[in-house]
Amino acid sequence: MEAVEVVVAHHERATLRVGEVFLKIDADQRNTDVEVDAMAMAPIPTPEVLWRKPPVLALAALPGTPLGHLGVPSTASSAAWFAAGTAVRMLHDAPLPPWPGRSVDDLTLELDGECEWLLTNGVLPADLVAHNRRIAEAALRSWAPVFTHCDLQVAHVFVDGDEVTGVLDWSEAARGDALYDLATLTLGHEEHLGDVVAGYGTDVDLDVISAWWSLRSLRGVRWLVEHGFDPNAPRCEVDVLRTQAIRH
Template structure:
């Protein structure tokens, strides 16, 4: 790395499983599970969308270049991106979903259903949320547990993982969860907490999206992610985050 590329070390994210640091124009991803980096490298070499350049890989560290532009937004705050940028993101996700799925296995419906049951039991036992909020969202979540045709999915398509410059997608990052899976899951994760942007996203994505299943994944994801977030020092009860998503479902018919 040249001196011009060097700079202060910024901790982007850090918890017991992995950490990401930024040094100049390079991100250093440190992960105790080497399979995550292996999947990320393989996936970025296969997908028909812009991804970061890999600088080097020396387990447990993967170094990737920063992508130009800015993220579509962050969870808990309104997205500053234009409707056209969201539509461009939808078109990029559609290209991904239309690509041949990767050869490694994804999660099965039985695994997802078991996780949903386990995490709802934990939420109820620990009184993290009112019981009626958990039960209502669990009912909504059932719509996601249906047969589907597996697609190439990103698997963790958070709003902070899609970068745009103006109305153009410049890069999609963090591919360690890529696998064959439910394409509606990607659309749901990208719009989690930003439900008002779903129409813009689907304008670019095109036909075939199931809004009821996307809504079901909003509930399922928020239910199943909450314990992990709490145990790793994140706050799912921050404004606009997972608990707000779950509570908002109570206002729907």
């Protein structure tokens, strides 16, 4: 009898693995709607949908292993990171999804609210928050929308050797800023940014990618704390904020 592995679980959703099947349970079926539709539209490999019976979505396991994990150095090759950049470019060149993403105004309001929470609750030093809020400002500009994954964490990209075998977790996919996906993929793994950009195949504004690192980290700390995760772990969000403050 195969064991049930809890991949991730919190009060919004849970993912279980039983053998070669992943069972995703989401309290908000709109997230699952987006995930299924986005995977059908994406021009890059995604998990096969085996069946759906709300609130459960069953997906086939992807071959290979994650490109990496936040908090630990990646052991994947430079060629694998290059291939990830190429896959992201394919996604961004695809036709836009019919649903919108977050506007600059929405992101600005959310960022200001998260910074206020961090300061009010004494979670981070005021100067660290203020410094990274200033860095994040460069990301809050107009952009030409593309088909973005919007949660392209390094653990969501699977590779086998130097080949991308699939991308997971499409529930936040929407129209958005291409550089946000590149920043999310390389968050905590900036040593691989050059390989990703080379694979992406076009010039990118590295200052904006850096701004997204600050913005995503500031936005993420409260969520991690409230869901039982540790943003202070090495190479994770708080470390990113400290590195950003030193560099800038």
